[in-house]
Amino acid sequence: MHAVVFAYHDVGVNCLKELLKAGIQVDLVVTHEDDPNENVWFGSVAKLCKENNIAYITPSASDLLNLVPQINALAPDYIFSFYYRHMIPAQILGCAKIAALNMHGSLLPKYRGRAPVNWAILHGETETGATLHIMEEKPDAGDIVGQSAVDIGPDETATDVFAKVSKAAVQVIHEVIPALMLGNTPRKPNELKKGSYFGGRKPADGQIHWNQTAKQVHDLVRAVAPPYPGAFTEHNGQRMIVARTSLKGPLPNTLNLGALGVQVVDNRVFGVCGDQQALEILEWFPASK
Structure with missing residues (x-):
């Protein structure tokens, strides 16, 4: 053949x-x-x-x-x-x-x-x-x-x-x-x-919308994790690539589940989502890198 x-x-x-x-x-x-x-x-x-x-x-x-x-x-x-x-x-x-x-x-x-x-x-x-x-x-x-x-x-x-x-x-x-x-x-x-x-996906489609559920954000991070362009969010005026997250917890008691977005608590980084659940950001880095 x-x-x-x-x-x-x-x-x-x-x-x-x-x-x-x-x-x-x-x-x-x-x-x-x-x-x-x-x-x-x-x-x-x-x-x-x-x-x-x-x-x-x-x-x-x-x-x-x-x-x-x-x-x-x-x-x-x-x-x-x-x-x-x-x-x-x-x-x-x-x-x-x-x-x-x-x-x-x-x-x-x-x-x-x-x-x-x-x-x-x-x-x-x-x-x-x-x-x-x-x-x-x-x-x-x-x-x-x-x-x-x-x-x-x-x-x-x-x-x-x-x-x-x-x-x-x-x-x-x-x-x-x-x-x-x-x-x-x-x-x-x-x-x-x-x-x-x-259709195809563009790097801009990796933007994290914290009003989504924690699982939706976790799935986005997994779907576009490096070497793909990565999910991203803004923190302190800087664009950060979120490369790895976890839904497993446990969450610190001092985490404010009513405030959407990134929170740093006890030297750990979390993202609070629209379903008043949070995921832990285990790996992230400036998009410039």
């Missing part, structure tokens, strides 16, 4: 490795140049390609349509997308002789769209996972080919959960590869009405 792979991030690295291990011939990888303004804390698809002598390119989104003749000439059995960040045009998807498949970081149909791990934590979910699905023009809308679930612990950050999802993605590939190698693509309906679509 021959494939063209669109890939980036840890999921891209790990799933590409699984394809190679299974004996799929990867004729071309399409990936991204790292953004110098981004905190690149994840594995490099380009580096993996160099190590395995796989041809790779890094086109811009506007150049993707120009790849159609090249990909058509390769005549891939499959096209795979593993955390590739641009929408892949339908003309490219149509180049796959058997199927075009995408790995998404949620249990579809829940959390279609961007930043699925971050959104799942932000909404207090206790489970997410990885889903391999048929690619269509509409994002994350095609039939489900395989899924694997992971738990989300009450104090786990997006980075913690992403590591689990990355392993789940490899597990999905491992489970479906035998069928794909025979030219069979398992399918079950992706019932979009049972899920929702979410």
Whole structure:
């Protein structure tokens, strides 16, 4: 079996490795140049390609349509997308002789769209996972080919959960590869009405609103904790990144639960929230750092 792979991030690295291990011939990888303004804390698809002598390119989104003749000439059995960040045009998807498949970081149909791990934590979910699905023009809308679930612990950050999802993605590939190698693509309906679509997140979305419940603030902190941009609040005229919080208590008796926002009591830092509950800020630092 021959494939063209669109890939980036840890999921891209790990799933590409699984394809190679299974004996799929990867004729071309399409990936991204790292953004110098981004905190690149994840594995490099380009580096993996160099190590395995796989041809790779890094086109811009506007150049993707120009790849159609090249990909058509390769005549891939499959096209795979593993955390590739641009929408892949339908003309490219149509180049796959058997199927075009995408790995998404949620249990579809829940959390279609961007930043699925971050959104799942932000909404207090206790489970997410990885889903391999048929690619269509509409994002994350095609039939489900395989899924694997992971738990989300009450104090786990997006980075913690992403590591689990990355392993789940490899597990999905491992489970479906035998069928794909025979030219069979398992399918079950992706019932979009049972899920929702979410857009991308910006650093400004990390602002803490202390009128929310303590759990909502705790979930925001977990969802965007570094190496993501971080939740933030103002304290004594300075913007502070809140990196780690706890709901476990106990709380000091002198804490004023009627005054929303940051309070420092007995050399401990707390955030009092709209439900008159407080969380402890275990780690924070000036945004300038």
